[in-house]
Structure formats: C-alpha cells, structure tokens
Amino acid sequence: MSIAISAEDLTKKFDDFLAVDHINFQINRNEIFGFLGPNGAGKTTTMKMIQCVSPKTTGSLIVNGIDVEKDSRSVKDILGIVPQENNLDPDFSVLKNLLVYARYYNISEKEAERRSFEQLDFVQLNEKKDVMIDKLSGGMKRRLILARALINKPRILILDEPTTGLDPQARHMIWDKILSLKKEGVTVVLTTHYMEEASQLCDRLVIMDLGKIIEEGSPQELIQKHVGSHVVEVDNTPAVMKCLTEDGDKYEEFANRVHVFAAEPEELSSKLMKRCNFDKVTVRQASLEDVFLKLTKKALRD
Amino acid sequence: MLRIFSIPKISSRTYKVWLRNKDVFMKTIKINFIPQLLEPILYLFGIGYGLGFFVREIDGLPYVEFIAPALICISMMNSAFFESTFASFVRMYYQKTFDAIINTPLNIEEVIFGEILWAATKSMINASIILLVVSSLQLVRLPESLLLIPLSFLVGLVFASIGMCFTSLVPRIEFFNYPIFLLITPMYLFSGTFFPMSILPEQIQTISLLIFPLAHAVNISRWLTTGIAYSSIALSLLWLVVVAVPLTILSINLMKKRLIV
Numbered sequence: 001m002s003i004a005i006s007a008e009d010l011t012k013k014f015d016d017f018l019a020v021d022h023i024n025f026q027i028n029r030n031e032i033f034g035f036l037g038p039n040g041a042g043k044t045t046t047m048k049m050i051q052c053v054s055p056k057t058t059g060s061l062i063v064n065g066i067d068v069e070k071d072s073r074s075v076k077d078i079l080g081i082v083p084q085e086n087n088l089d090p091d092f093s094v095l096k097n098l099l100v101y102a103r104y105y106n107i108s109e110k111e112a113e114r115r116s117f118e119q120l121d122f123v124q125l126n127e128k129k130d131v132m133i134d135k136l137s138g139g140m141k142r143r144l145i146l147a148r149a150l151i152n153k154p155r156i157l158i159l160d161e162p163t164t165g166l167d168p169q170a171r172h173m174i175w176d177k178i179l180s181l182k183k184e185g186v187t188v189v190l191t192t193h194y195m196e197e198a199s200q201l202c203d204r205l206v207i208m209d210l211g212k213i214i215e216e217g218s219p220q221e222l223i224q225k226h227v228g229s230h231v232v233e234v235d236n237t238p239a240v241m242k243c244l245t246e247d248g249d250k251y252e253e254f255a256n257r258v259h260v261f262a263a264e265p266e267e268l269s270s271k272l273m274k275r276c277n278f279d280k281v282t283v284r285q286a287s288l289e290d291v292f293l294k295l296t297k298k299a300l301r302d
Numbered sequence: 303m304l305r306i307f308s309i310p311k312i313s314s315r316t317y318k319v320w321l322r323n324k325d326v327f328m329k330t331i332k333i334n335f336i337p338q339l340l341e342p343i344l345y346l347f348g349i350g351y352g353l354g355f356f357v358r359e360i361d362g363l364p365y366v367e368f369i370a371p372a373l374i375c376i377s378m379m380n381s382a383f384f385e386s387t388f389a390s391f392v393r394m395y396y397q398k399t400f401d402a403i404i405n406t407p408l409n410i411e412e413v414i415f416g417e418i419l420w421a422a423t424k425s426m427i428n429a430s431i432i433l434l435v436v437s438s439l440q441l442v443r444l445p446e447s448l449l450l451i452p453l454s455f456l457v458g459l460v461f462a463s464i465g466m467c468f469t470s471l472v473p474r475i476e477f478f479n480y481p482i483f484l485l486i487t488p489m490y491l492f493s494g495t496f497f498p499m500s501i502l503p504e505q506i507q508t509i510s511l512l513i514f515p516l517a518h519a520v521n522i523s524r525w526l527t528t529g530i531a532y533s534s535i536a537l538s539l540l541w542l543v544v545v546a547v548p549l550t551i552l553s554i555n556l557m558k559k560r561l562i563v
Contacts, residue, residue: 014563051405053401053404053405053562054562054563055562072409073407073409076405076406076407077407079405081405083401083402083405085398085401086398087397087398087399087401087402088402089322089397089399089402090397091326091329091397092325092326096325100322100325101402101406103318103321103322104315104318104403104406104407104408105406105407106315106407152406
C-alpha cells in the first residue's frame with residue numbers, strides 16, 4: 001500500500017516550548033488515520049505542519065510524495081482542510097463562500113458553480129445557499145466547512161476536531177460523510193478527543209501526549225493490548241483498594257471510582273462482591289477511552 | 303531569522319484576495335458610496351466656504367480651491383489607512399479570513415499584498431468620487447486633475463503599507479488609536495492641508511517633508527488642481543515612489559512574522 005503522509009523525527013519548537021517532539025508516523029493511502037491526545041498534546045500543531053501553514057523546526061515531512069518545505073503550493077492544492085476553528089467568510093452567503101473558495105484554487109467559474117452545488121447536496125445545505133454564515137447553526141457551519149474542504153477534490157482530507165461542540169445528530173451526519181469519502185478513495189487524517197469518534201472511524205491511530213507519540217495501532221489492538229476485553233468499575237474505597245492490591249489486579253484509580261481491567265469479568269466481579277464485601281459493581285466492555293485515560297493519565301493539566 | 307526586507311514570494315493569485323475584497327465591497331456598494339460622497343461636501347461647505355468667508359484666499363487662491371486638493375488627499379490617506387488597519391485586522395483576527403485563505407494554494411505574502419492592493423484601490427475609488435464632486439463645483443482645473451486618479455493609487459499604497467505595519471504589531475484593535483493620534487492626526491494638520499506649510503517653524507516644515515507622505519501627496523495634488531507648486535513636484539513624486547516599495551515589502555514580511563509561527 002502506498003504512503004500518503006510520512007513524518008520522520010518531526011519537531012516543532014515555539015521559542016522554548018517543544019510542541020511536537022521528534023515524532024514518526026506513516027499514513028497509508030485511503031485509510032482513516034486518527035491523532036488522539038489531550039488538549040495541548042501537539043495534534044493541531046502537527047496538522048498545521050502537514051497543511052504547510054506552520055513550518056516544521058526539524059525532521060522530514062512528505063505529503064503525497066512532496067516535501068512540504070520544497071513545494072507547499074502543490075501540497076496545499078491536493079489537501080482539503082477542516083480547521084478546528086470555524087473560519088467561514090462571514091461577509092458572504094453559504095454558496096458564495098464555496099464559490100470564492102474555489103477561486104483560490106484557480107477553479108473556473110463554471111466548474112466552481114457545478115462543484116458548489118454538488119457539495120451543497122452532499123452536506124444537505126442546498127436550501128440554505130443564500131443564507132449568511134452567522135444565521136447558520138453550529139452543525140450547519142461544520143457541514144459547510146466540510147463542503148468547502150472538498151471543493152478542490154482533495155486526495156487527503158485533514159479534519160481537526162471535526163465534531164467538537166456538535167449535537168449527536170450533526171456528529172453522526174459528519175461521520176457518515178467521512179466514511180463515504182473514504183469509499184471514494186480519499187485519505188482522511190483526523191484529530192479528536194472523542195474516543196467514540198476514533199473507534200468508529202479510524203483504521204489506525206496514534207495517541208499523542210506532551211508532543212510525543214506514545215502509542216500506535218488500530219483501536220481494537222490498543223484496547224486488547226492495554227486493557228483487555230472488559231472493565232469492572234467499583235467505588236473507590238480503602239477496602240476495595242486493599243483487595244485489588246493483594247491480588248495484584250490491573251486497575252486505574254480515579255477520585256471516586258476504580259476501573260479494574262479484566263479478562264474474566266464475571267470472576268472478578270463476583271470476587272469483589274463476595275470477598276471484598278462490595279456491591280456497587282458495573283461490568284462493561286473495554287473501550288478506547290480506557291486506553292486513553294490509562295496512557296495519558298487522568299490529571300487535568302490545563 | 304526572517305529578513306524583513308527580503309523579496310516576498312508573490313504570484314498572480316494575489317488577485318484572488320483583491321477580488322474577494324472587491325466582491326464584499328460591491329455587495330454593499332450603496333452603503334460604501336454615499337458617506338464617501340457626503341463627507342467631502344460637508345468639508346467643502348463647512349470649512350471651505352465657512353472658514354473661507356474669513357480667510358478669503360491663500361497665495362491668490364480662493365480658500366475653497368486651496369483646500370479642495372487637500373481634502374482629496376486626506377481621503378486617500380484615511381481610506382487606505384483605515385482599510386489596512388481596522389478592516390484588515392478584523393479579517394485577520396476576528397474573521398480568520400487569512401487563515402482560511404492560506405489553507406488553499408495561496409501563501410500569506412499573497413494574502414497581505416492583496417490586502418494592500420485593495421486598500422490602495424479603496425483610496426483610488428474614494429479619491430475619484432471626491433474628484434467628481436470638486437470638478438462639478440469647478441474647484442479644480444481639468445484635465446490635469448484627472449492625474450489625481452493614478453496618484454491616489456500610489457498614495458494609497460504608501461498609506462496601506464504603513465497601516466499594515468501597524469496591523470502586524472498591535473496586540474488588540476484598540477491599539478490603532480496610537481498611530482491615529484500620534485501619526486495620522488498631526489499629519490492631517492501639518493501637511494500643508496488647511497494652511498501652507500511655510501507659516502510653520504522651519505524645523506517642523508523639514509520634519510513634515512521628511513516623514514509625512516501626506517505633505518507630498520498634497521503638494522502634487524495642489525499642483526495638479528491649481529497649477530501652484532509649493533515645493534519640487536519631482537521630488538515629492540520621487541519621495542512617494544521610493545518609500546512605497548520598501549514599505550510594502552516591510553509590511554508583508556512583518557505580517558508574515560506575526561502570522562506564520
């Protein structure tokens with residue numbers, strides 16, 4: 001399989017702050033690749049280097065076979081960008097936003113119009129075509145940004161937190177669109193801190209923390225490797241903690257709850273209930289969120 | 303280290319940025335047009351005829367004819383400076399328009415240059431509107447005064463790039479009050495606009511001619527509209543051309559320094 005984006009020893013330094021710290025990754029063509037991590041992990045900075053709007057400090061970064069430093073214009077020509085912050089042009093209507101954006105890619109007026117209507121259909125905003133941007137809901141704005149990102153028929157689509165702040169309907173609609181783009185052969189790079197989003201969409205992902213990539217794999221692989229099949233949740237009490245430490249169980253401690261990783265959830269929960277005399281026990285399937293919390297620690301940093 | 307006078311990488315795509323601003327302008331043309339038409343008329347009557355009643359004439363010129371070219375130049379200055387400060391800052395900082403554009407094949411140098419060219423165009427549009435007013439009142443000589451139109455683009459370019467330098471430096475939009483009170487207002491008053499510079503102390507005259515683009519713009523314009531030159535027209539034109547190019551380059555590089563991190 002050919003490579004869409006590859007980074008070697010990629011570093012970004014702002015004054016004294018190392019935002020991206022010697023990371024390596026390879027994104028295959030036609031896969032959905034996720035960057036997960038807490039706020040400030042370096043995800044957006046990495047995206048901005050791929051987008052050629054923030055120059056890398058050291059290392060190499062090849063996008064679609066092109067060195068971002070040598071020919072950023074050609075790189076930007078084949079990328080579609082959904083930025084974290086809405087930056088639609090408030091001076092224009094929905095349709096005009098797409099037409100003006102197409103113009104930046106030197107797309108002819110006639111072709112721009114054809115593609116704009118095609119994209120408005122795709123994101124179901126046809127009825128809103130003459131509405132000004134500030135009259136759109138949050139979900140509509142995100143959909144329009146997605147439509148805008150597709151106006152140049154990109155081979156690689158970069159989505160920086162595409163569904164942050166959206167309601168479930170809008171979020172599912174965006175996911176749907178992303179999956180249908182994958183079917184059309186687009187490579188999708190996505191940052192998110194919604195674990196459900198990453199599990200549903202990503203073929204492979206990396207988890208970043210403090211500028212470094214700390215883990216890499218498919219969602220299933222990562223769950224199996226770090227957590228196992230199930231998680232047993234119990235209230236955090238000295239008795240429970242004593243029990244768990246004695247038996248050498250693998251767990252993650254939170255202020256009020258303890259998450260115990262278990263291959264045999266029934267055995268563990270009955271043990272907790274009988275021996276540790278405890279009854280508020282929940283058994284559930286392990287998820288990417290468990291992996292995430294385990295690897296990035298639960299402390300709130302900012 | 304970014305060299306602030308290095309030649310920016312500019313392609314013809316700059317025009318797309320200019321076109322974006324033109325499209326917004328055309329959408330609101332009626333709101334843009336009427337104040338521009340009204341302002342010089344108010345000044346002409348309020349100051350030209352009002353104050354002119356007492357002043358009568360300066361160096362043989364009726365007062366209203368003396369200030370007519372200055373009013374055109376002030377409009378060039380204000381429109382270009384406003385556009386590249388407040389208007390560009392809003393697009394850069396609040397609307398994130400520049401961020402959106404640099405995700406396309408355009409680079410930041412082209413975005414800023416497009417903004418500057420648009421600000422110079424605004425200067426030309428507004429100067430032309432006022433020229434129409436003063437011509438219809440027969441306050442300027444024709445056809446010589448038509449040369450004010452190309453001049454207004456050059457003057458606009460100088461003020462747009464000065465404004466853009468401030469835009470690259472201010473942390474918040476309120477900070478534009480500093481250049482307005484410390485630079486634009488004194489320039490507005492002491493550039494031979496409402497009275498000849500010759501009545502000012504010699505040191506101030508020298509400073510004006512050294513650092514005020516408006517002084518040169520007024521000098522050339524007054525010569526075009528009345529035939530009277532207060533100092534060398536060739537030198538004034540040379541001053542504007544020589545200053546326009548490095549200032550434009552400087553402002554583009556300063557903006558790049560601010561925005562590309």
